[in-house]
Amino acid sequence: MGIYKAYDIRGIYPGEMHEETAERIGHALAAYLKTKMIVVGRDARESSPSMSRALIRGIADAGTNVVDIGQCTTPMVYYAVGTGKYGGGAMVTASHNPGKYTGIKLCRELAIPLSEVAGIREIERAVAAMKETPAPSADRGLVAQSDILEGYAKHVRSFLTVPKRPMKIVVDTANGMVGKFFRQVFEPWPLEVIPLYFEPDGRFPNHEPNPLKDENIRELVAKVRETKADFGAAFDGDGDRCMFVDEKGERIPSDFVTALVARRILAKERGASVVYDLRSSWVVKEEIEAGGGKAVRDRVGHAFMKATVRKLNAPFGGELSGHYYFRDHWFADSGMIAFVHMLNVLMGDSRPASAHSAPLRRYFATGEINFHVRDKDAAIEAVTKKFADGRQDQLDGITIEYADWWCNVRKSNTEPVLRLNLEAKTAARRDEILKTIIGIVGPPETEGGH
Structure with a gap:
């Protein structure tokens, strides 16, 4: 799929993506956004400091000023862009991927995302057209550091709309970026926080920073049960996602x-x-x-x-x-x-x-199931024909609905797989339809995509 994905730029460091890539992306981003100021942040991966410096160098060499907010979560970049009324932002992160990956998430003014629909393909073409890294502009941009934590903490706390009361919560930040800031953000509140893996470590030595996978919340579940906590929360590597388990350690979908x-x-x-x-x-x-x-x-x-x-x-x-x-x-x-x-x-x-x-919990769902299929379009077409008498739409892949069950089969935006979601009014009906679809598409693989 290359490093230019549907929602970000991402690849294995340094084989697929490295500092020269980042510097050229900086040049291309500055040219695309045509703005005076771009915010740059980074996660805790071992490659992120040098990748961030290269990206900043490219942006500044193109004549655009940079606000460097250092280590942060991706939502902190959005906050900085929004409050500062800046023309765009870049977060050096590979999100929930293992530590060997690097990447960049991009947005324009008002934290509007760049994606393959608008922005990423243009940047890809611009970088591809560069025979070498462009020379610095005669009017090189300035680089300034900024600490936004105090303002961001107040912003996050402003979303509480009920009276505060004591709660015991297990929080797993997966050695990602949320752990660096969680205590400072929520310190004023009467929360007994039981921390798991708060120390940022871009090698992610305890588990992958992807809370979609059940294997990555096992410690959270065990600690919630052990401590009789009110609930548990698991964050991903760059802090733009959070998932929850109840006081029994059961995942809340x-x-x-x-x-x-x-x-x-x-x-x-x-x-x-x-x-x-x-x-x-x-x-x-x-x-x-x-x-x-x-x-x-x-x-x-x-x-x-x-x-x-x-x-x-x-x-x-x-x-x-x-x-x-x-x-x-x-x-x-x-x-x-x-x-x-x-x-x-x-x-x-x-x-x-x-x-x-x-x-x-009144219906029975499969959860998201992945299939590695050579001809994804043919597989979707086969499922479509099999259930031709159901209500169907093609908003994203194929969605099929009957009175007692529905499913969606779609090509992933981030991985070379088909994804199935299926729900029915009874477990027996769910299992029956799942068996039929597996008979058409082939055996499933693993959990945890998006």
């Missing part, structure tokens, strides 16, 4: 989190739109509508979700992958703000976390 947060927000903004991705349970649409909101179904991917949330001025949107989008955070995602909204749900009600999610 991310679409259930979307439903719970939506109901809380709609209690104050009845009639507002809430955007959810098409992999989400029937429960999400039902809960949004029961709360007086307009349920808006969208295709998978942060570039698409952010655009729809912004277009509708929706206060909130959620994806099955654990990305949650907030109007008052420049329509961008933030794991810490999602954490605060979970506090709104649980602090605002004396019931345990499991009692909130239990009523939502």
Whole structure:
């Protein structure tokens, strides 16, 4: 797939992506954005300091000023761009990928993402056209450092809308960037935080920073049960995602989190739109509508979700992958703000976390299942024909719906796989349809994509 992905630029360091790549991307980004100032941040990977310096050098050599905010989370870059009214931002990170990877996430003014739809392909072409790294401009840009933590902490805390009460929470930041800032952000609140892997370490020695995979939340689950915590939270490597387990250590599916947060927000903004991705349970649409909101179904991917949330001025949107989008955070995602909204749900009600999610467990889902298939289009077409009498749409891959079950089969935006999500009114029906689809597509592989 190359290093230029659907939502970011990412590859193995230094074989696929290195400092010269980053410097040239800096030149191309400055030329594309045509702005006076770009924010740059970085994660804790061992390659990130040198990759960040190279990126900054390229931007400045192209004649654009840089605000270097140092180690940070991706949502902190969005905050810096939004509050500073800067023309764009770049985060040196490979997100949830293992430590051998490097990457860059990009946005323009107002934290609007660059993606393959707008921006990344143009930068790819510009870099490809460079026979060598361009010489510095005669009017080289200036580089200034900035510490934004105090302002960002206040921004995150501003999303709490219920009276604070003591809670015991296990938090796993996976040696990613959230651990560096979590205590300072939430120190004023009466939270007993039991930390797991708070020390930033870009080698990720304890587990991959991808909370979608059950294997990466095993310690979190065990610690929640051991300490009798109220709930647990797991962040990814760059802090734009957060996932949750209840007081029993059971995962609260991310679409259930979307439903719970939506109901809380709609209690104050009845009639507002809430955007959810098409992999989400029937429960999400039902809960949004029961709360007086307009349920808006969208295709998978942060570039698409952010655009729809912004277009509708929706206060909130959620994806099955654990990305949650907030109007008052420049329509961008933030794991810490999602954490605060979970506090709104649980602090605002004396019931345990499991009692909130239990009523939502009214259907039977497979979770997201991956298939390695040579001819993905042919596989999708075969599934489409098999269930031709069902309601179908092609918003993203193929979605098929019957009275008692539905499924979506789509090509991943980030990996060379097909992804299946299937839900039914009974476990038996779910298993029956899954067996049929496996018979068409072939054996499944692993969990944990997005």
